[in-house]
Amino acid sequence: MEKKWWKEAVFYQIYPRSFQDSNGDGVGDLKGITSRLDYLQELGIDVIWLSPVYQSPNDDNGYDISDYGNIMKEFGTMADFDEMLDAAHERGIKIMMDLVVNHSSDEHAWFMESRSSKDSPYRDYYIWRSSREGKEPNNWASFFGGSAWEIDPATGEYYLHLFSRKQPDLNWENPALRNEIYEMMTWWLDKGVDGFRMDVINFISKVPLLPDGEILKGLVYGNGAPYFVNGPRIHEFLQEMNSRVLSRYDLVTVGEMPVVDVEEAMLYTGDERSELNMVFHFDHVNLGYGEYGRWSVEDWKLTELKTIFSKWQYGLEEKGWNSLYWSNHDQPRAVSNFGNDSEEYRVISAKMLAVCLHMLKGSPYIYQGEELGMTNVHFPSIEDYRDIETVNGYRDFCGSGLIAHDAMLNAIHHRSRDNARTPMQWNGEPHGGFTTGTPWIEVNPNYTAINAENVLADPNSIFYFYQQLIQLRKNNDIVVYGKYDLILEEHEEIYAYTRAWNDEKWLVICNFSDSTPLFQLPVSLASYTSAAWVIGNYPESGRNIASFQLRPYEALVFSLKQ
Structure with missing residues (x-):
């Protein structure tokens, strides 16, 4: 396994519109980000993934770009960007830009x-x-x-336009278009940015004849995905991009790739393939999706999550590299989706999720506010939502009678992208300290209890727990490069696995329930007679490693000894 800086890095996604407003207009901006870099340095992250800040009419919150070489006026100026980039680099933090080249704005x-x-x-x-x-x-x-x-x-x-009508798809079959994109990417890299997260990059190659798609039950339009996902020339295009641009810089690349499987990911990320470093798959965040996708809320089992994570851990063990995430700007809040956001269990389950993810093999991504344990928001009315997918989904599904109003609002409370987009909760002041003006979307009402000021004042907070996990990664190669093996595969409450590197072996145990299941060391690990406590989300206590009760949402990491 070849060592690379981006394999050892911890990433932090900033959604600029919702991070920090510096001028009181209700919209987060670049100066706001610069003002919070010390906070991120204290957390210990290595790379900021910056959601789009390019000039845009903002139909899809900046993912509709009208000028790739300029900054959206609401976010500031190019001078503000340069100041932020320099200030981040001074703190040892790299900047990974969001590259949106499947489509542009219709105002480009x-x-x-x-x-x-x-x-x-x-x-x-x-x-x-x-x-x-x-x-x-x-x-x-x-x-x-x-x-x-x-x-x-x-x-x-x-x-x-696979997305909004104001987001026309670019024609990657045209070499002149590709040349323009490569020149734009080169311009940003020469400016000093450290890599790209590529938006729906596996959509850029379409089957030329554009055949009809299958029409699913109750819907009017067909599913065209088989004809534009992982299309016929996708690897050719990415290899050309790598040859013309990416290979000339020491950077990091990650491709957002809906509907990608492990075998395809190996082609995208294999070292000898000269394409990308890693991909974002959607398998785990699609758990509980039903007949109408994210708007059908169904139960899921822990064994399903373990199967997904293990498939990717084993599949990319030798070739490729995993990106690890619970949430991002398009997904619900981690603790609401995978943990328990009740007052009793929010903090402890958020820490458990942190252990489970950060101890896996791959590069972990923290979404802004995850280190605070920020939760989904339950706005009472569809009028409170700003996300185009949410608003249009309500119109289409409720308007057609496919989903009743109450069921749709419940689905929106669980799944709307606006759950991740409510402003960062900095303190207990009005609007959570995000802005002195009127925020572009309302702050989650729980900001008075859940905010950065509070967690920084609490030595047992989620923030400092993330800080500890990040330091463990920096100090122990086993966290980055160790081999993953799943144990207790069929258990529906405990997710347990081992990591092995040289002569070291670590055991990771995570209880995904509010009950107290019995952990029993499997026979395959019976030769390990003692264990040193590495980290846990409850106070350390002596345990007989062979068998013990787990507390609700408990997470433990042990270094095993023979």
Whole structure:
């Protein structure tokens, strides 16, 4: 296993709009991030993944980019960006930019030229098709509801948009378009950024004929995913990107890849493949999805989670590398989704989740507020939500009668992307210290209890527990490079596994329940007669390693001795 700095790093995602507002306009900004770098340095993280800060009309909160070489005015200026980049580097923190090149904004100069005429040299920068029998070119659904096609009156043709109609898909078949993207990436890397997180990057290659997709029960539009996910030229495009840009820098790359399996991930991340360093898969965050995806809330079993994590741990053991995360800007809050966010168990279960994830093999990602134990928000009305996917989902599913209002609001409380986007809770002042103005989305009402000021004043807080885990990683190669093996595979309350590196062996035990299950050391580990306590989320107490009761949501790490 080749050692690399990004394998040893801990990443922290910042969603700029919701992190810290410096000028009272209710929107987080770059100066706000700069003002909080000391906080992140104290936590101990190595890399900030910065969600998009490029110029954008903000239809999808910055993931609709109108100018890749400028900063969104709400976030500040390029001078503010440079100041933030320098200040981060001075603290030993790297910056990984969000690269969104499956689509642009419809207000990007390329698209405005592209739609101006069928003869425009920019026409083939996007995917245009004529109507089919007076209707859309195919039956694909947009991820944000409705058709994935929008007719443009100027030329009478349709353009493809897998997301919002203001996010037309770029045509990666066009080498001139690819050249422009590579030049833009090079410009940012020469400026000093340290890598890219690539948004839905496995969507960039489409099957040229764009066939119809299967229409699922009760829906109007078809599932086009088989024809644009991991498409026919995806590896060719990424290898070209690597050759032209990525290989020239010491950087980190991670591809967001919905509907990717382990075998495909090995192709994307294998050292000899010259593509990317790691991928974000969605297998675990899709647990509990039902007939209508995230808007169907169903129970899931711990054995399902263990199967998913283990599949990826074993699959990328020799080739490739795992990215480890519980939540991000598109997912519910970790402690609400995988732990227990009740007053009694929120802190202890958040620490348990931290142990479970950070002791796995791979690079861990902390989403802003995770180190505070921030929770989902239960806004009472759909009018309180800002996320385009949530608002359109309510319109489509409730409007059609597929999901009743109460059931849909329950699903939104569980799954809306706005759960992750409520402002960072810094203190107990109005709006959680996020802004002196009116926030672009309301702060979670529990900010008076759950905030950074409180956790920094509490030596037993989730924040300092994360700090300890990060230091363990920095001081012990076994955490980064050790071999993973699952034990107690069928247990529905305990997730336990070992890590092995050279002559060391660590045992990780996590109780995912509020009960007190009995842990019994399996026969395969019977030769280990003693254990040294490494870290735990309850006060250390002497245990007979062979058999003991776990406390609710308890997490323990032992160094085993023979």
